[in-house]
Amino acid sequence: MKKIKTKGSQVIIGEDVFIALKKTLKAYASHKKFLLVDENSFTHCVSEFIVQTDLTNDIEIIEIESGEENKTLEICQHIWQTFLDFNADRKTLLINLGGGVITDLGGFIASTYKRGIDFINVPTTLLAQIDASVGGKVGIDFNHYKNVIGVFNEPQLVVIYPYFLKTLNKRQMLSGYAEALKHGLIADKLYWKMLQAGLLSDANNWEKLIETSIEIKNNIVKNDFEEKGERKKLNFGHTIGHAIESHSLKHDQLPLLHGEAIAVGMICEAYLSHIKLNLSSKELKEISDTFLIYFNPYPINESFFNHYLELMKNDKKNENDTYNFTLLKKIGEAEFNHEVSVENIVESLKYYISITK
């Protein structure tokens, strides 16, 4: 089992993580425990989880519908009410078993119920294992704005059992892969090259991929937990990506997944890096080509631009009414706090349209 120490907690990764989890759970033996799942983590992961932890008669399962559209205040209210119905007190433990929606939402619910109860993340998607469940950002969407309500708060433990990924479909795996590619782009050129070549895609290499991504994220977050500076590097691709994701959630019948939207955002923001920080044409092409190999081109058109810009204005990453970006100097090296004009953002969206026609 691999252990990674975070600012105030710990991530454990491997096939034998449940031994450590059972030890941690001893401290909660006499307290109420809830398990938050959606229908897919219920179907594919709950029985394994219950068997491995021996929690059969000792935990209440709360199941919600899957999907980003459920990362809302209404669902929080439903779960807070369930806690009250069961007389959950401040010593209650919430275990979040699911993808990034479950760990973001469950983390927020736990952090705010009775001014905060303990929670443990057991992520079951690639995206949640390498990114969402680690780093202490928890929150919900509001009025179609992504993650605008939330707090920084770490779980007691993050338990990563790569075996859970076996039931994840290819589209969901790729959505997580986008965040891994981002980790390479902002901090580790060799990792980017390995991912680009598909060298870590095989199930035998999942642990290595998960560990590398978490180490990269953790090394950045450790120094800047509340995102005053360096942590902004992790936002590469997310300023435009979140706007595209929010727009898609509102307008598309089959909305983009988080990683798919971020992939579009990373192409646009690589273009901004090219015009603002002299990222070379060769690396811009390498980044664009790689994302277009892994992800189907998403059709955007100029009539969406105003809505994208409006969504970006309200993105929590922007300060003082300016558009603030993390950009790449080169592959493996990111810089944060670069102001970008509306004209440049529009140009980057047009670049995306031009290469996906």
Ligand SMILES: NC(=O)c1ccc[n+]([C@@H]2O[C@H](COP(=O)([O-])OP(=O)(O)OC[C@H]3O[C@@H](n4cnc5c(N)ncnc54)[C@H](O)[C@@H]3O)[C@@H](O)[C@H]2O)c1
């Ligand atoms: N907090 C952070 O730092 C952070 C970072 C990145 C992303 N996020 C958030 O994470 C969310 C996206 O996470 P996600 O991609 O995991 O989405 P998700 O939670 O919606 O999971 C994706 C799908 O996979 C299903 N699923 C989960 N586990 C499964 C399994 N083992 N087998 C089969 N199906 C399974 C889910 O039911 C869902 O349908 C977004 O809301 C994003 O904003 C947060």
